[in-house]
Amino acid sequence: MVKILLVEDDKMIQELITFNLEREGYIVETVDEGKSALEFLKKEKPDLILLDVMLPELDGFEVCKAIRGNIETANLPIIMLSARDEITDKVVGLELGADDYVTKPFSTQELLARIKARIREGKRNLYPEPISLAWGDLEIWPESYLATIRGEYVTLTGKEFELLYLFIKRPNQVFNREYLLQKVWGYTISGDTRTVDVHISNLRSKLKGVAPIIESVRGVGYRLEGSPSKTKNG
Incomplete structure (x- = not known):
């Protein structure tokens, strides 16, 4: 229940x-x-x-x-x-x-x-594989919603983590705000894309220990930038 x-x-x-x-x-x-x-x-x-x-x-x-x-x-x-x-x-x-x-x-x-x-x-079990993902000094564990920068724990909300996971899983892809609302929030909020912008801003602030990681693509949306991602055994 x-x-x-x-x-x-x-x-x-x-x-x-x-x-x-x-x-x-x-x-x-x-x-x-x-x-x-x-x-x-x-x-x-x-x-x-x-x-x-x-x-x-x-x-x-x-x-x-x-x-x-x-x-x-x-x-x-x-x-x-x-x-x-x-x-x-x-x-x-x-x-x-x-x-x-x-x-x-x-x-x-x-x-x-x-x-x-x-x-x-x-x-919803989106992350069945027992692995962690790394992007430079940033490492995340999708099953437990944990994130670290050079081994130091970073406190992320559920939605912040899901955004970050999506970016790392599909590096170099540009995501528009409407897609992120549907994928991460589960429904479309017409005209309320500010929700995405606020969460991206929060992510950037919390990940400031890493080189610029989330790039704005003018007139389109956001994408991950930086060093290639790596997959580690869990």
Whole structure:
């Protein structure tokens, strides 16, 4: 059974989401504070987190940052929920490591579709071969979503890792933003290619210990650049 942690302080919204998710067969745990969410994650690991932005004391952005900064929870899928639909808020959420950002009010069908996409991505076994891949000083282990630069661990979100894996598996290929949205996020978000740009920017920042690795191709998209990749035995 898929377990979802819902972090939402509005009781009516909390009850509505819980009702619809349980009707779909999900197990739903609820908390109404950011600190309570982090305490919950010390004891249990849900399959996905629905995280409201406007929370008392510790807001959703701070909670997201804390989750991504902990190696035990860094790869948990996070969908942020907010009544604030400004692009700057979405960018902040994505930069902090959220996998998706849904603005209120939203339809139940939309939320369920996004949840199913994230769960599907988590369950799909894309990397059956027990190997690591290297690109210069960068090495990744697809089965465990681990990445290192010269042996030092690099904290990546699930989506950042999947982007990096795609680039390394298919070096020198140029990927447009629409393709990356479909391949990595599992569905097309019309006009929302900024999601890709934000994650690429985060990747570049985290991989700054390696020579420039992700190149922008003007008017097209992105591709990997640098030394040839190597495959190592796991």
